[in-house]
Amino acid sequence: MRAAVLLIDGRSGSGKTELGRAIVAGVAGAQLIRLDELYPGWGGLEEGSRYLRKNVLASATPRWQRWDWAASGRAEWHEVDPDRPLVVEGCGALSHENRALAGFGIWVALDAATRKRRALARDGDSYAPHWDGWAAQEDVFLTRENPAALADAVVDGADTMRDLARWRALLA
Numbered sequence: 187m188r189a190a191v192l193l194i195d196g197r198s199g200s201g202k203t204e205l206g207r208a209i210v211a212g213v214a215g216a217q218l219i220r221l222d223e224l225y226p227g228w229g230g231l232e233e234g235s236r237y238l239r240k241n242v243l244a245s246a247t248p249r250w251q252r253w254d255w256a257a258s259g260r261a262e263w264h265e266v267d268p269d270r271p272l273v274v275e276g277c278g279a280l281s282h283e284n285r286a287l288a289g290f291g292i293w294v295a296l297d298a299a300t301r302k303r304r305a306l307a308r309d310g311d312s313y314a315p316h317w318d319g320w321a322a323q324e325d326v327f328l329t330r331e332n333p334a335a336l337a338d339a340v341v342d343g344a345d346t347m348r349d350l351a352r353w354r355a356l357l358a
Contacts, residue, residue: 190271190357191243191287195280195333196294197324198317199301199308201343205294206275208347212354213271221276223252226260228316231323235278242266242274243287271357277324280333290356293334296343 192209196202203220210216219242225234230253242248248266253259266272280291296304306314313320327333334340341349 188268190289192271192273192353192356193279193284193288193291194273194275194294195277195291195337196296196343197277197298197301197328198320199303199305200294200296201304201341201346202275202277202294205292205341205346205350205353206273208350209353209357210273212350213357216271216273216357217266219250219266219272219274221274221278224250224276225278226253227255227258228319229323231278231320231327234276235281235284235327238274238279239281239284239287242272243284273357278327280336281327281331282336285333285336291333291337291339292353293337293340294343294346295334295340300344 194202194206203222206218206220210218219238221234221238224237225231226237237250241250248268249263250266251260251263254261274288280293285291302317305317339349
């Protein structure tokens, strides 16, 4: 039987990465996949979500190939141990098909102004010209998949650490 899989979804800047890293840091052997490393460029939200399902969640030999943003192409491969807990974070994680392959899903909610401020502070000039286009992809995904409704819990992005012990316990 495969180890626990936890999917963390939310819009850009909501706090998904911070939450995912904190959960994994407290669970021995836990693995983290950031969808930012799977999206094939700025137009790749949908493809990243499908790639996760095909190559990791639904695969008998789960592995993924990192997207090299500077070279605009796939880079090295990463093996995923199906016997160790897995946390996946990123917009597109909680699609209907992905959720069916995971034990638990979290939606991280935060207002648009705070998200944008956080994301641009984090990534600066490299992200600023892509903010609107990425948000449009998020809108399409959210309308079709409704990931907040697929989640077992909705977390406030302003306080993602509040229930950290609870999320870590899911992977134990």
